[in-house]
Amino acid sequence: MTIPFSPPYVDQDIIDEVVDTLQSGWITTGPKVKALEKEVVKLTGCPEALCVNSWTSGAILILKWFGVGPGDEVIVPAYTYSATALSVLHCGATPVMVDVNVDFTIDPDKIKAAITERTKVIMPVDIAGLMCDYGTINDIVNEVAIKKIFKPTSEKQQQLGRILVLSDAAHSVGASYKGIQSGVATDITIFSFHAVKNITTAEGGVICINLPSDFDTAEEYKLMRIWTLNGQTKDAFSKSQSGGWKYDILFAGLKVNMPDLCAAVGLAQIKKYDNNLLLERERVAKQYELFFRQKAWAQLPILEDQNRKSCYHLYPLRINQISEIQRDQMIDFISSLGVAVNVHFIPMPMLTLFKSLDYQISNYPVAFDNYSREISLPIYPQLTTEEIEYVCEAIAQAYQKIMVS
Structure with missing residues (x-):
């Protein structure tokens, strides 16, 4: 049996939506993008949603919109x-890395200890479908002492009056924290719609705008939309209308808009997400949980706790009392059985670029421990019960082969 890690979900509804776009005569940013944005608002409850061509470009856009640049720090x-x-480096700012908790999410205590007068943004990362402790993080940025050391250097920073919380929610569309949907837990949330995500547009992402009432959210959406189009006052759809050719460039923006052709894929998926695709991912995760909770050597991921409910983007299984080398040997054996697995993630301080910038993995012991024992299992709606059983047995055989034999 051969089981891929994360094939895209493509059914006839998606094909029909894409064909409809092709036949419409309009394939770049237009009505399908707007329709997808409306569906994101409906799913999350956020006031405004702006589609972009990737999570990364969305993050760069928000950092630039907020005035982050050289001399600034982002945690x-x-x-x-x-x-x-x-995304931080591309803005000329400095990423300040902190360690994580055992559940993979950022440690709020480490965040607080890392804040300086140069801190402009905190960027927590939801991992595998599980959201961060946003209640504590939001409380930190609103502490009187923390707000006092905040030094605004742009109009938007002055308007907010504190550190911006920008949620990297690439993994968490459909997840919740204390009953709050991912998308409205922080000032700004960015989802990824990359090919392997729960909802995909092949490549893409969406910015959920949830700023305090001091901001006019509708106006900020319009401004950010101009940011996606080189700072141009009109998009191609508007310019194509009769008499609509005139435009202006207001500032040095980016070119990161999502085309309708990509939006069509996500539009078909998001319409069946809550009542179909998300439930199917939960089915797979629960079958894994039923099997691995019987294994003393398996450390299961949190699917749900008193505050959080996952959206089952990944199933990050950790193996107890195993070395990084033994974990790699297990992966090799699992692969030999036809099962594609992965690792999420190699901590950034272990990568060449960040090592060259003097980040050292020894400063992040929990991150390294999580990484060294982690194996991400296939999890997607198309998996059958028999295929899930095969994956489970492959993991068990690999453990037996490497750790017991």
């Missing part, structure tokens, strides 16, 4: 995909 977890910190 990020050491345990995340590199895009989290790269």
Whole structure:
């Protein structure tokens, strides 16, 4: 049996939506993008949602919109995909890495200890579908002492009057924290719609705007939309209308808009997400949980606790009392059985770029421990009961082969 790690979910509804876009004569940013944005608002409850061509470009856009630049600091977890910190570097600012908790999410105590007068943004990262402790994080940025040391250097920073909380929610569309949907737990949330995500547009992402009442959210949406189009006052759809050719460039924006052709894929998926795709992912996760909770050597991920409910983006299984080398040997054996697994993530301080910038993994012991014992299992709606059983047995055989034989 051969089981891929994360194939895209494509059914006839998706094909029909894409064909409809092709036949419409309009394939770049237009009505399908707007329709997808409305569905994101409906799913999350956020006031406004803006589609972009990737999570990374969305993060760069928000950092630039907030005026983050050289000399500024952005707090990020050491345990995340590199895009989290790269977005900061692309703005000329400094990523300040902190360690994570055993549940993979950023440690709020480490956040508080890392705040300086140069801190402009905190970027917590939801991992595997599980949201961070946003209640504590939001309380930190609103503490009187923390607000006193905040030094605004842009109009938006002055308006907010404190550190911005920008949620890297690439993994958490459909998750919740204390009954609050991912998308409205912080000032700004960015989802990824990359090919392997719970909802995909092949490549893409969406910015959920949930700013305090001091901001006019509708106006901020309009401004950010201009940011996605080189600072241009009109998008291509508006310019194509009769008499609509005139435009202006207001500032040096980016070119990070999502095309309708991509939005069509996500539009078809999001319409069946809550009542179909998300439930199917939960089914897979629960079958894994039923099997592995019987194994003393398996450390199961949190799917739900008193505050949080996962959206089952990944199933990050950890193996107790195992070394990084033994974990790698297990992965090799599992692969030989036809099962594709992965590791989420290699902590950023272990990567060449960040090592060259003097980040050292020894400063992030929990991140390294999580990484060294983690194996991400396949989890997607198309998996059958028999395929899940095969994956479980492959993991068990690998443990027996490497750790017992």
